[in-house]
Structures are given as structure tokens and as C-alpha cells.
Amino acid sequence: MRKMTSLTRGAVLSALAAGCIGAAMAQGTFPGPDLPPPPGTYISPDLFHILFANGIVIEDPSHARFTNSMPPPPPGGTQIHEFGSFLTCRVVLPDGTTVPAVMQGNVVVRVHGLPPGEPEVRTFETEMLQMNLVGTVMGQLVRVRESPTLPSRGDIRMRALPTGQFRIDSFFDIWVEVSLDDGQNWIPSTNAGHVELSRGGCPGGDVNGDGIVDDVDLALVLSTFGTNDPMGDVNGSGLVDDTDLAIVLRDFGKSC
CATH class of the missing domain: 2.40.160 (Porin)
Incomplete structure (x- = not known):
């Protein structure tokens, strides 16, 4: 850059x-x-x-x-x-x-x-x-x-x-x-x-709630990975981890 x-x-x-x-x-x-x-x-x-x-x-x-x-x-x-x-x-x-x-x-x-x-x-x-x-x-x-x-x-x-x-x-x-x-x-x-x-807020991997699971949602999870940041904590477990990442990857490309 x-x-x-x-x-x-x-x-x-x-x-x-x-x-x-x-x-x-x-x-x-x-x-x-x-x-x-x-x-x-x-x-x-x-x-x-x-x-x-x-x-x-x-x-x-x-x-x-x-x-x-x-x-x-x-x-x-x-x-x-x-x-x-x-x-x-x-x-x-x-x-x-x-x-x-x-x-x-x-x-x-x-x-x-x-x-x-x-x-x-x-x-x-x-x-x-x-x-x-x-x-x-x-x-x-x-x-x-x-x-x-x-x-x-x-x-x-x-x-x-x-x-x-x-x-x-x-x-x-x-x-x-x-x-x-x-x-x-x-x-x-x-x-x-x-x-x-x-x-x-749909589907589950739509982290930012814009109606589509895309690279922005993936970036949000990756940028907060390993923290308790609620923005990346897709499943609400209190920790941004591989489960949250898996949800985004599962839903990637889906929209509502």
C-alpha cells in the first residue's frame, strides 16, 4: 500500500x-x-x-x-x-x-x-x-x-x-x-x-447486518480473532474463535 x-x-x-x-x-x-x-x-x-x-x-x-x-x-x-x-x-x-x-x-x-x-x-x-x-x-x-x-x-x-x-x-x-x-x-x-x-442480521454469518455474508464480515472476525470483541463474536460465546470463523465461511456468499 x-x-x-x-x-x-x-x-x-x-x-x-x-x-x-x-x-x-x-x-x-x-x-x-x-x-x-x-x-x-x-x-x-x-x-x-x-x-x-x-x-x-x-x-x-x-x-x-x-x-x-x-x-x-x-x-x-x-x-x-x-x-x-x-x-x-x-x-x-x-x-x-x-x-x-x-x-x-x-x-x-x-x-x-x-x-x-x-x-x-x-x-x-x-x-x-x-x-x-x-x-x-x-x-x-x-x-x-x-x-x-x-x-x-x-x-x-x-x-x-x-x-x-x-x-x-x-x-x-x-x-x-x-x-x-x-x-x-x-x-x-x-x-x-x-x-x-x-x-x-441474516444469515448467521452476516456479522455487520447488511444482508450479505462477504469479505467485510470475514475481515471483522479475523481482525477481532482471539478477543472478546462482540462485533466478531458471531455465536455470542464471549470469545471470537474458530467457531465464529466457521460460521462466516459456511454462510459466505449468502444473502437475505
């Missing part, structure tokens, strides 16, 4: 913030009404990539593995949802070099229940109040946060199905900022990233 200049590195990390968070995917069907849906994933709809004018491509962005969910508020009620999460994506540099990226951190969302509208449909106004993610990209500590000055709003539409499951449609328009110096300075994105909800 050729040595990255500081300008190129800055472009990559800015693209990472705008691309990974500015991802989207279609809605999904979930086993219950809790928010955020535990098997839910936010991911890109545009063939899983985002192209930037400087030639950098962001592929397979996925924001998932929400650690805490709760029932939605009643009509007229407001709740503050706080939960941890993981974000993964793949950065393709202009020279073709591919850099996988993993971040984790906490998110705070306000959910407000609206009066009943369509029959059997519940609607909620949402606003992401905070998002603080941290990870390492090309050996450099990177922090990504939701803008403290621009509102990141969205909504949720929920319908109970005869099967007992719930159809949940959700989107956010999220303004993000990235820091390359541990939070001393922040670089804002030039536009809000539109994100939508999908049911992820």
Missing part, C-alpha cells in the same frame, strides 16, 4: 463520516414493536456504495447491533432512547486500496408519539440528539458525532401484522462531524445523510 498523504487521509476520513452515516436501506418486518428494533440495520440503498468526487467509494455501510431497545411511547408521549451500536463500512481509495472500518459508541434519540392517523398505523416523530462513535482507520483514531448545532430528524411508521409481527418504516436525516485529533477539532459534513431502516 502506498503511503497516504495527510490530505488524502483527511479526504478518506471525511468520506467515511459522510458515507457511513449517510447510508440507507428499505424498511423491514420485526418480531416486536421495541425501538430501535434489535435486529434492525441502517444501510445504503444505492447498491451499497457511495461515490465521492475525489474518487473515493464507501461500500457496505451498516449501523446496527443496538444494545438497548424499549417499547414506543403512547400517542402524545415522548421518550428518550439511549443505546450502544456498531458501525462498519468499507472505504475504497482512488488507487483501488480497500480499507475496512469499524466504529462503536452510543446514540441518543428522542421519540414522540403522534395522534392516530391511518387505521392500525402508529406514527412517531424522531430526532437524533447525540451520536458519539469511535474507531481506528488506517491506524488513526477517528471520532464521529451527530452535529451539536444542526437537527437530525426523522420519523417512524409502525403497523401490527396479523402474524403478530410489526412492519416498521423509519428514516433519519443525520448531520455528522468527524474529528481526527480526538475531538479537539471537528469537520462537518456538507449535507445530511439520509438513512432508512431494514431488518438485518
Whole structure:
């Protein structure tokens, strides 16, 4: 790999913030009404990539593995949802070099229940109040946060199905900022990233919940092998080991 200049590195990390968070995917069907849906994933709809004018491509962005969910508020009620999460994506540099990226951190969302509208449909106004993610990209500590000055709003539409499951449609328009110096300075994105909800996490080897088992999932397991990192612990045993690797290899190439 050729040595990255500081300008190129800055472009990559800015693209990472705008691309990974500015991802989207279609809605999904979930086993219950809790928010955020535990098997839910936010991911890109545009063939899983985002192209930037400087030639950098962001592929397979996925924001998932929400650690805490709760029932939605009643009509007229407001709740503050706080939960941890993981974000993964793949950065393709202009020279073709591919850099996988993993971040984790906490998110705070306000959910407000609206009066009943369509029959059997519940609607909620949402606003992401905070998002603080941290990870390492090309050996450099990177922090990504939701803008403290621009509102990141969205909504949720929920319908109970005869099967007992719930159809949940959700989107956010999220303004993000990235820091390359541990939070001393922040670089804002030039536009809000539109994100939508999908049911992820299938099949079993789909580590990042983007609906396909591919080299990103394999890289996540290999990069955390021998640790207790929950991102690579596919079977939830408390250790990333050959069993987790075998699950990914078994499901490699499968999608849902």
C-alpha cells in the first residue's frame, strides 16, 4: 500500500463520516414493536456504495447491533432512547486500496408519539440528539458525532401484522462531524445523510447486518480473532474463535 498523504487521509476520513452515516436501506418486518428494533440495520440503498468526487467509494455501510431497545411511547408521549451500536463500512481509495472500518459508541434519540392517523398505523416523530462513535482507520483514531448545532430528524411508521409481527418504516436525516485529533477539532459534513431502516442480521454469518455474508464480515472476525470483541463474536460465546470463523465461511456468499 502506498503511503497516504495527510490530505488524502483527511479526504478518506471525511468520506467515511459522510458515507457511513449517510447510508440507507428499505424498511423491514420485526418480531416486536421495541425501538430501535434489535435486529434492525441502517444501510445504503444505492447498491451499497457511495461515490465521492475525489474518487473515493464507501461500500457496505451498516449501523446496527443496538444494545438497548424499549417499547414506543403512547400517542402524545415522548421518550428518550439511549443505546450502544456498531458501525462498519468499507472505504475504497482512488488507487483501488480497500480499507475496512469499524466504529462503536452510543446514540441518543428522542421519540414522540403522534395522534392516530391511518387505521392500525402508529406514527412517531424522531430526532437524533447525540451520536458519539469511535474507531481506528488506517491506524488513526477517528471520532464521529451527530452535529451539536444542526437537527437530525426523522420519523417512524409502525403497523401490527396479523402474524403478530410489526412492519416498521423509519428514516433519519443525520448531520455528522468527524474529528481526527480526538475531538479537539471537528469537520462537518456538507449535507445530511439520509438513512432508512431494514431488518438485518441474516444469515448467521452476516456479522455487520447488511444482508450479505462477504469479505467485510470475514475481515471483522479475523481482525477481532482471539478477543472478546462482540462485533466478531458471531455465536455470542464471549470469545471470537474458530467457531465464529466457521460460521462466516459456511454462510459466505449468502444473502437475505
